[in-house]
Amino acid sequence: MRILETEHLTREFGGVIAVNDVDFHVEKGLVTGLIGPNGAGKTTLFNQITGMDRPTSGRIVFDGVDITGLPAWKISRMGIARTFQNIRLYKDLTVVENVMMGLHFKVGSDPFRHRFSQAIRSYVFASRENREVYAKAMDWLSFFEIDEHAQDFAGSLPYGKQRELEIARALAADPKLLFLDEPAAGMNPAETAHLMTVVDKIRKLGVTVVLIEHDMKLVMNICDSITVLNFGMKIAEGTPNEIKHDKGVIEAYLGREEEED
């Protein structure tokens, strides 16, 4: 079953076509990789889907609902979470507070559409609610094995841990679909190896994952399906094995990288 589908998605910046007529789809429960050389339009595609930017033309359908051009907060409320190439945490809050933020603003709930009685209840029992949210946040942290840093400021964590915290916070909001934009960028091999176990854990939770990544070992190991972009166009899609042997892909991307090595 397809949880996400784009139809003829196109984004032009001035004369440059960053994403060109892309039909990208994600199967529910699988880990999908999005690869391609720098400037292929991967992050632009992410930005269209998560509402950070509006497509020039085309359609995006998530879970049967057309989400083309909706604002980012609405899309995130519908269940699409994402992380960024440059990490976006509340740097002046502690690690556990960051995750609590994800829990407070869970998918599906709208702080402005609370029923009045509910609002009063949560006002009266605010401290109890906070304790519960705190406990849940700690659970998420131990799930990702960063609970020892719970009281540290998010900005003071080592880079790899900040990445994992960003993922933990995104998951705490209970999304259906999680986009990871270059999660392994800037990580050392040990951190990357740990990241692989993290993605595996997420898959086991039943959350669908889409990731942009340049680390081919990581992509080939954890992705069930891979889509390749080049110059804004989709040039291939299939299983890791099919992609490895796709002539067009090797020419456009893998081949060039091997030469550099």
Added chain:
Amino acid sequence: MTVLSGGLSPSGSLLFISEKDVSTISLYMQYIVNGLTLGAIYSLIALGYTMVYGILKFINFAHGDILMVGAFIGLLIYNALTGGEAAAPGAWTIIAFVIATLVSMVACGLLGMLIERIAYKPLRNANRLAPLLSAIGVSFILSNGAAWIFGTKSRRFPYPFENEPIHIGSITITPHQIVIVAVSVLMMILLASFVSRTRMGKAMRAASLDQPTSMLMGINVNKVISLTFALGSALAAVGGILASFDFRVYPSMGTMTGLKAFVAAVIGGIGNIQGAMLGGILLGILEAVGAPLLHIPNGMKDTVAFAVLIIVLLVKPDGILGKNEREKV
């Protein structure tokens, strides 16, 4: 200082305090009481500046004029309900006062949201100076609009209750001072608990920490901003009504009071809600005590507030409770 020199005066023993000292002490106690009343009003108004700054990093210079609008609306409704000056204070005048205040809060809350929508939102991605100039424009529109509609004559806000001064020792407290402090404290407690205990309050705090990240958490930042303007303006309406007991109601009443409330917000640490409360009270007391202490003539009294501002900006530019913000590169 005077208190100490009284106690330790070389002319007498440690325990002996001369009659002159007693009257000086009680005089300053009186100033402090007066300052507290003034400060409570500054705090209420300062909250609006600080909440908007916390989220948009922008000083809403029309905020002072919203308190004037609030005072006018409150006065008109109060007069319509009671018949104005002629009404003898009683239960009905107090109920009318509460109704007038609540209606004025709602009206100003809506006005604040409307102003944000029309004058600031379209400029959100513009040069930082643009919304500031727009705010000054709105300020002129409000004060001149009020002058056009109501005339420039100043009006008295009648006391809705018996205002017989109460004497406690040598200090005199009038009921309207008690009302000012009580209402302000109530409003501040309500606001503080709203911000800390409700999800909307949490959304506000989140947005003030980091807007783009909050948007990703599913927070509708536009609504948070509207809410911030509504709350700040509603508090300004209360501040305006309370201020009009002492200062009367006229179209430019918001200018100086608004400016001083802004100073209070900066002193406390702009963007910090507790800071605005503390800054307001502190500024009120400093103003009331400082002028007589430094023998500043009455007409120059306002210089105290701005002198305090300059000193705070020199010594602790982030304000008393403001955190040291790292330079963003």
